[in-house]
Amino acid sequence: MDGARIALIPLCKNEYIDEEDGDFTIPTSQFSSSLPPMQRPDEKKRRDIMKIAEAAFAARPFHEVRLEEIAARARIGKGTIYIYFRSKENLLxxxxxxxxxxxxxxxxxxxxxxxxxxxxxxxxxxxxxxxxxxxxxxxxxxxxxxxxxxxxxxxxxxxxxxxxxxxxxxxxxxxxxxxxxxxxxxxxxxxxxxxxxxxxxxxxxxxxxxxxxxxxxxxxxxxxxxxxxxx
Amino acid sequence: MDGARIALIPLCKNEYIDEEDGDFTIPTSQFSSSLPPMQRPDEKKRRDIMKIAEAAFAARPFHEVRLEEIAARARIGKGTIYIYFRSKENLLxxxxxxxxxxxxxxxxxxxxxxxxxxxxxxxxxxxxxxxxxxxxxxxxxxxxxxxxxxxxxxxxxxxxxxxxxxxxxxxxxxxxxxxxxxxxxxxxxxxxxxxxxxxxxxxxxxxxxxxxxxxxxxxxxxxxxxxxxxx
Amino acid sequence: MDGARIALIPLCKNEYIDEEDGDFTIPTSQFSSSLPPMQRPDEKKRRDIMKIAEAAFAARPFHEVRLEEIAARARIGKGTIYIYFRSKENLLxxxxxxxxxxxxxxxxxxxxxxxxxxxxxxxxxxxxxxxxxxxxxxxxxxxxxxxxxxxxxxxxxxxxxxxxxxxxxxxxxxxxxxxxxxxxxxxxxxxxxxxxxxxxxxxxxxxxxxxxxxxxxxxxxxxxxxxxxxx
Amino acid sequence: MDGARIALIPLCKNEYIDEEDGDFTIPTSQFSSSLPPMQRPDEKKRRDIMKIAEAAFAARPFHEVRLEEIAARARIGKGTIYIYFRSKENLLxxxxxxxxxxxxxxxxxxxxxxxxxxxxxxxxxxxxxxxxxxxxxxxxxxxxxxxxxxxxxxxxxxxxxxxxxxxxxxxxxxxxxxxxxxxxxxxxxxxxxxxxxxxxxxxxxxxxxxxxxxxxxxxxxxxxxxxxxxx
DNA sequence: TATGAATGAGCGTTCATTCAT
DNA sequence: AATGAATGAACGCTCATTCAT
The missing domain is CATH 1.10.357.10 (Tetracycline Repressor, domain 2)
Structure with a gap:
């Protein structure tokens, strides 16, 4: 077990680090960073969602934030979020x-x-x-x-x-x-x-x-x- | 052993009966001070798990870390983690x-x-x-x-x-x-x-x-x- | 929507912040009296689930009944059960x-x-x-x-x-x-x-x-x- | 869904009932009913366990009874139960x-x-x-x-x-x-x-x-x- | 014989996401 | 565009059972 020294030395600062044996492949996330900015039917609603979500993400860690809660607070349907954002991660x-x-x-x-x-x-x-x-x-x-x-x-x-x-x-x-x-x-x-x-x-x-x-x-x-x- | 008289006399018909002492915590030895030299939770194993888990938690965000994977890397059973730690959060x-x-x-x-x-x-x-x-x-x-x-x-x-x-x-x-x-x-x-x-x-x-x-x-x-x- | 000012201003540095109203129960309509004629929890589906589950609970003891199986027999997703019932016990x-x-x-x-x-x-x-x-x-x-x-x-x-x-x-x-x-x-x-x-x-x-x-x-x-x- | 009438009419009273389509095969349980009475190294201990367990089984439904709890109450090790009984079900x-x-x-x-x-x-x-x-x-x-x-x-x-x-x-x-x-x-x-x-x-x-x-x-x-x- | 640490199949449950309306 | 009921993959966790000691 001593030989099994963990190899998680951050290869690349600024990023979560991958492991020696590649088992931990970070799944390529589905967001293009540059923004063909999706049609935004209602820019104000988009901002609302972001404002509410910012508060939520600040209030608890990512995995404890429920989109349902954000939707409820923003007084919109859960599905509506997906009109403006591709995913939970994309929202953040x-x-x-x-x-x-x-x-x-x-x-x-x-x-x-x-x-x-x-x-x-x-x-x-x-x-x-x-x-x-x-x-x-x-x-x-x-x-x-x-x-x-x-x-x-x-x-x-x-x-x-x-x-x-x-x-x-x-x-x-x-x-x-x-x-x-x-x-x-x-x-x-x-x-x-x-x-x-x-x-x-x-x-x-x-x-x-x-x-x-x-x-x-x-x-x-x-x-x-x-x-x-x-x- | 005779003194250990069972106290489960049904106090109240019509309902499952509760035990005298309420929560009855099982005396899980959890590293109890001194035990017969039988098997004991292994402090070294605890450290192993922590070492592996530290790497995993560093490699990806909390909600993407799988305890099953940590267990596999530590070459132990999934349940073993729970002998040493109360929960995933507690592990972190x-x-x-x-x-x-x-x-x-x-x-x-x-x-x-x-x-x-x-x-x-x-x-x-x-x-x-x-x-x-x-x-x-x-x-x-x-x-x-x-x-x-x-x-x-x-x-x-x-x-x-x-x-x-x-x-x-x-x-x-x-x-x-x-x-x-x-x-x-x-x-x-x-x-x-x-x-x-x-x-x-x-x-x-x-x-x-x-x-x-x-x-x-x-x-x-x-x-x-x-x-x-x-x- | 402007009045819905976010209350998540960090009251206390050094800690994730809680929300003003504590438990904030999402207004899951749960058969709420009257809604726009959108989709609504389906009373008939609830009965279906109960009928199937009654059979299952009768066929074997509680701990051997699998919700997954009930869902499969009712031809619904496992999660759907939880729209209509709080838990397995609640279902029974x-x-x-x-x-x-x-x-x-x-x-x-x-x-x-x-x-x-x-x-x-x-x-x-x-x-x-x-x-x-x-x-x-x-x-x-x-x-x-x-x-x-x-x-x-x-x-x-x-x-x-x-x-x-x-x-x-x-x-x-x-x-x-x-x-x-x-x-x-x-x-x-x-x-x-x-x-x-x-x-x-x-x-x-x-x-x-x-x-x-x-x-x-x-x-x-x-x-x-x-x-x-x-x- | 109307045609899917449940067929759980108890074919055989006195027993949990099987379903029409045989999917619910009751696993033949592993206990011979007649008793080549297993060597009972300590008959008194066997009775102790049964006494404790009877209380526990009475106090909560089968699936909520933990053998660990019974063992703790009987002041014996969990494994000891398996010296006297083949399984939890057999104990009951x-x-x-x-x-x-x-x-x-x-x-x-x-x-x-x-x-x-x-x-x-x-x-x-x-x-x-x-x-x-x-x-x-x-x-x-x-x-x-x-x-x-x-x-x-x-x-x-x-x-x-x-x-x-x-x-x-x-x-x-x-x-x-x-x-x-x-x-x-x-x-x-x-x-x-x-x-x-x-x-x-x-x-x-x-x-x-x-x-x-x-x-x-x-x-x-x-x-x-x-x-x-x-x- | 007695133990309890270890196991891992298997569960109930959650929740991001989809899609019929 | 907007909804929320439906989904089901995927998780954390439990606990009967085993087995080295």
Whole structure:
């Protein structure tokens, strides 16, 4: 049994991992990530469903969420969900795609409006992350906790896009001598992870502003090039 | 055996009769302290199951993990799992409890061995977190997968214990003038979240040492009292 | 739909959040009074299932009856049973409730139509009991097969109702001097037990009429006030 | 669906009934009814188990009785039961066989001691039945409620033996002009059923003597030859 | 002989999904 | 488009039975 060392070393971060012997083949899920956006007879109803479902998926783990319950809460028939979404998993994916898409969009919008200065850009990102974390805290709890197969669904693309944006800002700051960081990608993950950690299990009663401010203190200093007492 | 008089005298005609002592829990020895050297639930087998199951739970989301498959991989009968664990959820909880418990224990051990100095203590914690993240990355991905009910399962207690340890170190550092932090609890969550983020979706090919070192740079600076250009 | 504001705002970080209204029972229409002329649970199908299941429960003991088999015989899906019945036990209870209810109803109907005379009333009851025993003999064999919990299921209520009816008739007869019986409740149980005994293990090839007639002879005499050589 | 009339008319009273299409073949149970009495290493322990199990089988329906519970109550290992009994069903059969055997034996003993007179003989039987019903009321609840396949187990033989004894007494009484009964076998079933009915659901607080006395009044009169106003 | 850990067939039940209306 | 009754594959779990000790 000792020889049977488990081989579940994550081959590919960012994704649920497959096993050594291939027995655990992840069934190719049935969602094309790009969206020939299905006819949406009633866009408002679609949003309703997503809103209700977001709450439900946040309230309990995926396998405990019943579509019947979502339908009942949305005051529609169970079958109706299938007019707007291909499956339960697809429903969640769409919710996350939208949520992360919103976040990505608002980060990009904010960056465009902001002066081309390293700390200001960092602040722009941090502010958006904090606002998102406070206003839609459960979005975070969904991202990876329940979601396998994020590659196929295009979600990891959005996630990577956000990471990339942060990395760019840090790298630009390093170039300019404003920041000192030997591994900006790591730092980007710190930032996202930190925000997520607070969103999920952080202290209650925290305003987005306080949160952003504190993040700026810690990460601003942490990235600051001017000195470096790490010891 | 004569004293064991049966108490099932029908108290009430017309109905099946209940037993004197109500719930009569069968004294399932469940690892009872000491038994005749007969067969006993096998602690090693319990660990085997947990090891296999940890891999399975890491490989796919909770609702796609089949106990039958775990049993097959562990080369035991399906029912055997239920000798050692109350339910599928309990199995996962035990895995997490053990994992988080290990982490907590190693942090505490390391803190005891380490000089009573703020940065050294921070380093001790960071080193353990990084080591854990690299060596058991999927532990992190599990934490929220069935973690509603985390209160009842005692898991959140362990998590809080770890947070508390970090907070203590930061607060002590602040008292001594080594650290500057207006909200240590937030920072503790940043640290845990950051580690988690890297464990789950961070860049591959990262050694625990590199990881710890980089964390120390960012968070060490971020906490550093000596100056503070967050702007 | 705007008023249906989602209440799933995480009240408590660090834990999956519960819903405002707790148990939120889905308004499964379960034969709700009036619905748009859409599909509705089909009362006829319910009866079909009960008919098939009655046969199955009569053919073997409870724990050997397979719902899958009942479903197959009824040519429906296994899940469909659960649309109409809460559980296997509930299915049996409903069968019994209906059966005993029928018996009770037919006894009461017959009593209303019959002249207000002691022997005639006894005959009315006996006739219905005999008819029931001959036409649905397995109903009797079911009565106690899952009848712990008979209180909770309301079955014992029906049974008691029947007993009470018989007792009333006897007591009236005693009042009038037609019957002599010091313990009518006992006699009522004799009658039911006797019928049950014959239904279950009595001689075959017995018509309801013969049976009723013979019962009348034995119990008619047994109750008769006119003389009393019990010795 | 109308044509699909259920064919579960009990072909053979006294046994669970098979279905028209033979799908429901009752698995030949694995107990020889006659007893090469297996080595009984410890006869006392065997009795203990039976005593405990009798209570358990009386307390809940067959399928809810756990051998583990019986073992625990008897303070023996689960496997030990299988030293004394071939299976769970066999355990129940043995309990019933013994119980009914006791009843049969005591009836026969009493009949031998009693004057050769019709009413006295009836009284002998009734007294034993009443005593049995009062002192071991749950024996009755077991006899048919849980037990399929009684033919193969030899139980129905004992039951038939008792019926036969009663029938003999009645027939002798008829021959002698003491009793009038056109169908003694039916009456025998009445008697057994009546006793069973009282044992299971009759009024509480009834002494064996009262019970026997009342039975004699009703059945004594019911069988009495001297007159016959059943109308 | 006695044990109780181990087994695994087999169950009741659920719920995402389909489809007739 | 909308519905919800119907489905049935697939699950978690139980427990009578076996067997190594």
């Amino acid at each position: 994916v769409e919710i996350l795609r939208e949520g992360l898409g919103d976040l990505q969009a608002s980060i990009e919008r904010r960056l465009l409006q902001c002066p081309d200065e390293s700390v200001a850009k960092l602040r722009a990102i941090v502010t958006e992350l904090a606002t998102f974390a406070i206003s839609r805290p459960y979005m975070y709890s969904l991202v990876r906790s329940v979601l396998p197969r994020s590659c196929e669904t295009g979600l990891s693309g959005i996630h990577k896009g956000i990471v990339k944006k942060i990395v760019e800002v840090i790298e630009k700051g390093v170039e300019r001598g404003d920041f000192a960081d030997t591994h900006p990608a790591l730092t980007a993950h710190y930032l996202l992870g930190a925000v997520r950690g607070v969103a999920i299990s952080g202290p209650g009663k925290l305003s987005a502003e306080e949160f952003a401010e504190h993040l700026m203190v810690v990460f601003g200093r942490g990235l600051c090039a001017r000195e470096g007492a790490s010891r | 909880v035990e895995i997490l409890r053990e994992g988080l418990g290990d982490l907590q224990a190693s942090i505490e051990r390391r803190l005891l061995q380490c000089p009573d100095e703020s940065v050294a203590k921070l380093r001790a914690i960071v080193t353990e977190l990084a080591t854990f993240a690299i060596s058991r990355p999927y532990m992190y991905s599990l934490v929220r997968s069935v973690l509603p009910r985390s209160c009842e399962t005692g898991l959140s207690g362990i998590h809080k214990g770890i947070v508390k340890k970090i907070v203590e170190v930061i607060e002590k550092g602040v008292e001594r003038g080594d650290f500057a932090d207006t909200h240590p609890a937030l920072t503790a969550h940043y640290l845990l979240g950051a580690v988690r983020g890297v464990a789950i979706s961070g860049p591959g090919k990262l050694s625990a040492e590199e990881f710890a070192e980089h964390l120390m740079v960012v968070f060490g600076r971020g906490l550093c009292a000596r100056e503070g250009a967050s702007r | 209870v409903e069968i019994l409730r209906e059966g005993l209810g029928d018996l009770q109803a037919s006894i009461e109907r017959r009593l209303l139509q019959c002249p207000d005379e002691s022997v005639a009333k006894l005959r009315a009851i006996v006739t219905e009991l005999a008819t029931f025993a001959i036409s649905r003999p397995y109903m009797y064999s079911l009565v106690r097969s899952v009848l712990p919990r008979s209180c909770e299921t309301g079955l014992s209520g029906i049974h008691k109702g029947i007993v009470k009816k018989i007792v009333e008739v006897i007591e009236k007869g005693v009042e009038r001097g037609d019957f002599a019986d010091t313990h009518p409740a006992l006699t009522a149980h004799y009658l039911l037990g006797a019928v049950r005994g014959v239904a279950i293990s009595g001689p075959g090839k017995l018509s309801a009429e013969e049976f009723a007639e013979h019962l009348m002879v034995v119990f008619g005499r047994g109750l008769c006030a006119r003389e009393g050589a019990s010795r | 059969v043995e309990i019933l066989r013994e119980g009914l055997g006791d009843l049969q034996a005591s009836i026969e003993r009493r009949l031998l001691q009693c004057p050769d007179e019709s009413v006295a003989k009836l009284r002998a039987i009734v007294t034993e039945l009443a005593t049995f019903a009062i002192s071991r009321p749950y024996m009755y609840s077991l006899v048919r409620s849980v037990l399929p396949r009684s033919c193969e187990t030899g139980l129905s033989g004992i039951h038939k033996g008792i019926v036969k004894k009663i029938v003999e007494v009645i027939e002798k009484g008829v021959e002698r002009g003491d009793f009038a009964d056109t169908h003694p076998a039916l009456t025998a079933h009445y008697l057994l059923g009546a006793v069973r009915g009282v044992a299971i659901s009759g009024p509480g607080k009834l002494s064996a003597e009262e019970f026997a006395e009342h039975l004699m009044v009703v059945f004594g009169r019911g069988l009495c030859a001297r007159e016959g106003a059943s109308r």
